[in-house]
Amino acid sequence: MKILEKTFSKNGAEITLLGSENSKNILVIGVFHGDEPQGKFLIENYIKNNKSKLLFIPCLNPDGINSNTRTNANGVDLNRNFPTNNWELTEKNEFYGGDTPASENETKFLVEIIDKYKPKIILTLHAPFKVVNYDGDAKNICEKISKIINYPVEANIGYPTPGSFGTYSGIENHIPTITLELDEKCPIEDLITPVNNIFQLLENY
Numbered sequence: 731m732k733i734l735e736k737t738f739s740k741n742g743a744e745i746t747l748l749g750s751e752n753s754k755n756i757l758v759i760g761v762f763h764g765d766e767p768q769g770k771f772l773i774e775n776y777i778k779n780n781k782s783k784l785l786f787i788p789c790l791n792p793d794g795i796n797s798n799t800r801t802n803a804n805g806v807d808l809n810r811n812f813p814t815n816n817w818e819l820t821e822k823n824e825f826y827g828g829d830t831p832a833s834e835n836e837t838k839f840l841v842e843i844i845d846k847y848k849p850k851i852i853l854t855l856h857a858p859f860k861v862v863n864y865d866g867d868a869k870n871i872c873e874k875i876s877k878i879i880n881y882p883v884e885a886n887i888g889y890p891t892p893g894s895f896g897t898y899s900g901i902e903n904h905i906p907t908i909t910l911e912l913d914e915k916c917p918i919e920d921l922i923t924p925v926n927n928i929f930q931l932l933e934n935y
């Protein structure tokens with residue numbers, strides 16, 4: 731796969747969008763949260779071993795992975811930094827949404843990609859809740875994903891998420907957006923098959 735777009739994190743790590751000329755407009759994103767590294771491994775493993783027509787951002791938050799923190803190097807939770815109607819200035823804890831909406835380079839990168847590539851489905855990989863959560867019109871595909879990985883479908887994650895990517899993408903931009911919460915206690919090797927099968931489902935969507 732080729733690097734279609736790239737930017738750099740605060741600490742100088744590359745953040746890339748991978749795909750090809752004939753990629754479908756289906757986008758898979760790993761590692762919003764640096765302490766949830768599973769997505770990067772699973773995406774990189776998949777694209778090494780499969781021809782893919784999907785678009786991938788294997789790791790949105792490389793600085794967070796390197797420091798094993800939820801937030802990026804500025805202490806911002808990227809999944810609270812999107813320019814939504816419900817974005818709010820919060821306390822500076824691990825859910826800090828930034829000084830302003832889309833203050834972070836990682837957020838701007840993703841906003842620009844959505845604007846340019848207009849994905850028709852987006853899958854984001856998180857941990858640890860073992861649910862298939864969604865925003866926008868994604869119930870149908872979530873039921874298929876649920877059957878593959880055996881986690882329940884949950885329309886609501888159960889706590890407020892101002893400035894979240896799902897609100898930005900799924901609710902405000904009407905792109906069916908799936909938040910797959912992987913089981914962090916499951917050995918990563920055991921996640922390869924179900925997650926590959928979910929990617930295959932998207933390849934044929």
Ligand SMILES: [Zn+2]
Pocket residue numbers: 762763766856857
């Ligand atoms: Zn997460």
